[in-house]
Amino acid sequence: MISKQMQQEIAGSSAIRAMFLEGKEMAKKIGAENVYDFSLGNPMTPVPEAYNQAIIEAVQTETSLELHGYMDNAGYPETRQAIAQNLNQRFGTEFEFKHIVMTVGAAGALNVVFKTILDPSDEVLVLAPYFGEYRGYIANHQGILKEVKPDTSTFQPDLTDLEEKISEKTKAIIINNPVNPTGVIYSEETIKKIASILERKQKEYAHEIYMVSDEPYRELVYDGYKVPFLTKYYHNTFVTYSFSKSLSIPGERIGYIAVCPNMADCEQAISGLSVANRILGFVNAPSLMQKALIKCMDERTDVAYYDKNRNLIYETLTKLGFSCIKPQGAFYLFIQSPDPEEKKFVETAKKYHILLVGGTSFSCPGYVRLAYCVSYEMIERSLPAFQKLAEEYKLIPEESC
Amino acid sequence: MISKQMQQEIAGSSAIRAMFLEGKEMAKKIGAENVYDFSLGNPMTPVPEAYNQAIIEAVQTETSLELHGYMDNAGYPETRQAIAQNLNQRFGTEFEFKHIVMTVGAAGALNVVFKTILDPSDEVLVLAPYFGEYRGYIANHQGILKEVKPDTSTFQPDLTDLEEKISEKTKAIIINNPVNPTGVIYSEETIKKIASILERKQKEYAHEIYMVSDEPYRELVYDGYKVPFLTKYYHNTFVTYSFSKSLSIPGERIGYIAVCPNMADCEQAISGLSVANRILGFVNAPSLMQKALIKCMDERTDVAYYDKNRNLIYETLTKLGFSCIKPQGAFYLFIQSPDPEEKKFVETAKKYHILLVGGTSFSCPGYVRLAYCVSYEMIERSLPAFQKLAEEYKLIPEESC
Numbered sequence: 154m155i156s157k158q159m160q161q162e163i164a165g166s167s168a169i170r171a172m173f174l175e176g177k178e179m180a181k182k183i184g185a186e187n188v189y190d191f192s193l194g195n196p197m198t199p200v201p202e203a204y205n206q207a208i209i210e211a212v213q214t215e216t217s218l219e220l221h222g223y224m225d226n227a228g229y230p231e232t233r234q235a236i237a238q239n240l241n242q243r244f245g246t247e248f249e250f251k252h253i254v255m256t257v258g259a260a261g262a263l264n265v266v267f268k269t270i271l272d273p274s275d276e277v278l279v280l281a282p283y284f285g286e287y288r289g290y291i292a293n294h295q296g297i298l299k300e301v302k303p304d305t306s307t308f309q310p311d312l313t314d315l316e317e318k319i320s321e322k323t324k325a326i327i328i329n330n331p332v333n334p335t336g337v338i339y340s341e342e343t344i345k346k347i348a349s350i351l352e353r354k355q356k357e358y359a360h361e362i363y364m365v366s367d368e369p370y371r372e373l374v375y376d377g378y379k380v381p382f383l384t385k386y387y388h389n390t391f392v393t394y395s396f397s398k399s400l401s402i403p404g405e406r407i408g409y410i411a412v413c414p415n416m417a418d419c420e421q422a423i424s425g426l427s428v429a430n431r432i433l434g435f436v437n438a439p440s441l442m443q444k445a446l447i448k449c450m451d452e453r454t455d456v457a458y459y460d461k462n463r464n465l466i467y468e469t470l471t472k473l474g475f476s477c478i479k480p481q482g483a484f485y486l487f488i489q490s491p492d493p494e495e496k497k498f499v500e501t502a503k504k505y506h507i508l509l510v511g512g513t514s515f516s517c518p519g520y521v522r523l524a525y526c527v528s529y530e531m532i533e534r535s536l537p538a539f540q541k542l543a544e545e546y547k548l549i550p551e552e553s554c
Numbered sequence: 555m556i557s558k559q560m561q562q563e564i565a566g567s568s569a570i571r572a573m574f575l576e577g578k579e580m581a582k583k584i585g586a587e588n589v590y591d592f593s594l595g596n597p598m599t600p601v602p603e604a605y606n607q608a609i610i611e612a613v614q615t616e617t618s619l620e621l622h623g624y625m626d627n628a629g630y631p632e633t634r635q636a637i638a639q640n641l642n643q644r645f646g647t648e649f650e651f652k653h654i655v656m657t658v659g660a661a662g663a664l665n666v667v668f669k670t671i672l673d674p675s676d677e678v679l680v681l682a683p684y685f686g687e688y689r690g691y692i693a694n695h696q697g698i699l700k701e702v703k704p705d706t707s708t709f710q711p712d713l714t715d716l717e718e719k720i721s722e723k724t725k726a727i728i729i730n731n732p733v734n735p736t737g738v739i740y741s742e743e744t745i746k747k748i749a750s751i752l753e754r755k756q757k758e759y760a761h762e763i764y765m766v767s768d769e770p771y772r773e774l775v776y777d778g779y780k781v782p783f784l785t786k787y788y789h790n791t792f793v794t795y796s797f798s799k800s801l802s803i804p805g806e807r808i809g810y811i812a813v814c815p816n817m818a819d820c821e822q823a824i825s826g827l828s829v830a831n832r833i834l835g836f837v838n839a840p841s842l843m844q845k846a847l848i849k850c851m852d853e854r855t856d857v858a859y860y861d862k863n864r865n866l867i868y869e870t871l872t873k874l875g876f877s878c879i880k881p882q883g884a885f886y887l888f889i890q891s892p893d894p895e896e897k898k899f900v901e902t903a904k905k906y907h908i909l910l911v912g913g914t915s916f917s918c919p920g921y922v923r924l925a926y927c928v929s930y931e932m933i934e935r936s937l938p939a940f941q942k943l944a945e946e947y948k949l950i951p952e953e954s955c
Contacts (some may be wrong), residue, residue: 154672154761154762154818154819154822155670155822155823155826156669156670156671156672156676156737156826158673159635159669159670159674159826159829160822160826162826162829162830162831162833163822163825163826166825166829166910172876174626193624195619195623195624196619196642197619199617199618199619200618200621205613205618207610208613208842209610209613209614212609212610213610216595216602217600217601217606217658217802218802219595220595220601220805221601221802221803221806222596222744222802222804222805222807222818223573223594223804223805224594224805230776235745247927255835257807257835257837258833258835258837259839260835260836261835261836262835263835264834264835265835268560269556269557269560270556270557270560271557272557272558272559286832289832289833289834290833290835293669293694293833293834293835302811313800314679323933327763339751367685368853399620400579400621401619401622402622402841403622403623403624403837404621404623404624404625404838404841405622405839405840405841405842406624406838406839406840406841408659417555418555418556421555421556421564422556424564424606425557425560425563425564425565427800428560428564428567429563431628431687431690432687432690432691432694433564433663433665433690433694433835433922434658434659434661434662434664434691434834434836435661435662435807435835435836436658436659436661436664436804436807437656437805437807438807439805439806439807439840439843440803440805440806441609441806441842441843442840442842465936467652472779525952554812
């Protein structure tokens with residue numbers, strides 16, 4: 154028998170992934186064009202052509218050993234330098250190459266950070282609703298996850314609850330911004346208030362409490378919104394990033410950690426990240442992808458594509474009587490379930506071949522997540538199905554009838 | 555402060571990596587051509603041209619979403635199918651695609667296996683001398699490492715000691731074959747005997763004890779030696795593999811786990827591996843590399859290159875009076891330290907700009923590891939330095955003077 158822990162994990166395995174597989178099965182039966190799968194955050198927009206070109210160029214020009222060989226566990230210095238410079242230009246920060254550690258995506262980055270900072274039973278705050286994988290990432294390193302409630306009118310965190318949840322055992326807080334699953338951006342005001350609470354608590358408990366940002370959606374923002382860059386507000390910050398969304402390359406597993414140069418014991422923290430990258434079995438971020446990145450720092454996938462989707466799905470659903478906050482970033486819509494039991498709503502949506510993920514997966518029951526990183530045409534095709542779903546729940550407002 | 559655990563890890567950080575960095579510093583001072591760095595297992599031979607071609611072809615022909623997008627956590631079915639077929643052809647096994655889980659190298663594979671099978675305090679046997687990273691891989695999942703002594707006349711495991719080390723808590727044994735750091739191949743006889751001991755102990759304790767093979771050097775064998783394929787000798791076996799050595803692509807982090815189709819609760823084990831891949835933050839093996847592999851199943855780096863190195867370094871060192879077993883596989887030579895204190899010998903070698911790693915890193919004091927995955931020319935240039943080293947220890951046999 155495999156481990157008891159893993160038996161439990163399998164039993165409660167990711168609802169998101171389960172839905173993804175269910176969608177594939179449904180597509181086999183009724184045709185892919187008739188399934189409206191909004192379940193998975195799998196970027197739809199193509200990779201920027203420059204990125205594929207950079208891959209080909211690297212393969213054609215670099216020596217084998219340099220291109221596919223081992224390097225420092227933290228990554229190629231030139232890639233780290235390119236990222237440091239790019240961040241400094243965009244955010245007025247002062248990163249040197251040494252503050253950047255290349256990782257196997259943001260999932261890898263978060264695990265490397267937690268391996269570096271957590272002792273058993275250390276507590277990590279997460280702001281509900283949150284990406285369910287955080288549970289595993291924290292548990293992998295024997296940390297204890299503590300949830301902070303949201304203010305559901307804005308989906309900014311409830312700061313009173315946040316302060317109450319901090320204890321002597323608190324070692325870190327994860328700040329995912331823009332937020333999966335709500336599409337909300339935590340404002341500068343929110344970040345400043347969190348920083349101020351943490352500063353106070355650090356003094357009270359006489360040890361560091363780290364901000365760990367998780368920012369794969371940083372570049373996917375709309376209407377000119379800005380995502381605060383955390384190292385400018387709080388020194389004890391690890392920024393974790395993935396190129397999965399900004400370059401549409403989630404399968405390639407490439408990201409980084411940026412360590413605030415003003416972090417306490419900064420050099421030791423950087424050494425720890427490098428060691429953790431090795432010990433956890435990542436060893437280093439994939440080498441060819443590191444090389445290709447160097448020339449693609451300002452490349453972006455087609456954000457306008459997601460924006461167009463966002464407008465269509467948001468306008469339509471709110472007109473149909475569904476209730477949700479207009480996303481400011483990422484590619485998710487977090488819809489209030491019209492059924493008191495969100496699970497029933499997810500099942501009802503499936504009747505119309507609409508696949509959504511229940512908010513319980515994000516520790517926020519009573520809601521569902523819709524991922525609009527899909528084709529515009531699919532959204533168009535799905536609208537009659539949403540109409541029927543709204544009708545079933547008698548949501549459609551009088552004036553639009 | 556970072557975690558207490560990580561502070562200790564940094565303090566005792568990998569001697570191999572430390573030596574690698576020391577070599578780089580030495581090269582800056584006296585010129586790279588005057589440093590004889592035998593410290594790191596960084597493959598020197600070029601990537602087969604077909605592999606680079608397969609990368610370019612995949613980039614030029616596949617859609618972005620298919621090439622760089624998410625896939626099942628276990629990997630692309632076509633890659634898994636290609637590997638299953640290739641193994642079946644070569645070893646007469648009966649793998650289907652579902653028995654293969656793509657991983658971030660063998661380091662990733664081992665962590666995924668241990669996450670799947672280990673509950674806290676479960677014990678894992680390792681055969682000394684062994685790759686020091688196993689310590690971290692087992693500790694990551696709260697397992698306890700138990701060392702089994704070698705028979706130092708052959709560097710096959712001491713099977714009496716092995717049997718004594720098995721307890722009710724034993725959950726697995728790692729079989730690294732060919733062995734890093736000795737270059738020895740565990741014979742079919744050894745494997746059969748281990749299998750027989752484990753079968754008996756499984757019955758005694760009424761639970762599975764897994765063989766976890768670690769085979770990155772499987773294709774690097776000399777003189778027609780054969781490496782037994784473990785699933786043929788023992789059902790409860792996970793084979794972990796990396797293409798790092800056979801294709802000279804260690805920086806790319808690509809490997810797999812093959813689950814014996816006859817394993818107890820095989821389906822559950824496979825589900826566990828997939829979940830572990832996700833939870834540990836690997837998510838999936840790098841996607842472009844998976845695609846490139848499909849067409850390169852029979853591609854190999856230039857094994858003759860390593861063989862030529864092996865012969866030169868082995869013949870020379872034994873003539874100089876050093877004592878070691880002639881390697882049958884991998885690209886390491888495990889030399890008995892002529893100094894009772896191996897550390898002193900490593901330091902003395904450094905005086906002559908020869909970089910070796912002490913056997914203590916492999917839990918086998920009194921030896922040093924020499925990695926001959928270097929250029930033939932470097933070995934030639936290093937020979938006078940070895941001569942001086944031998945002279946300093948008065949090793950050179952009378953007849954060769």
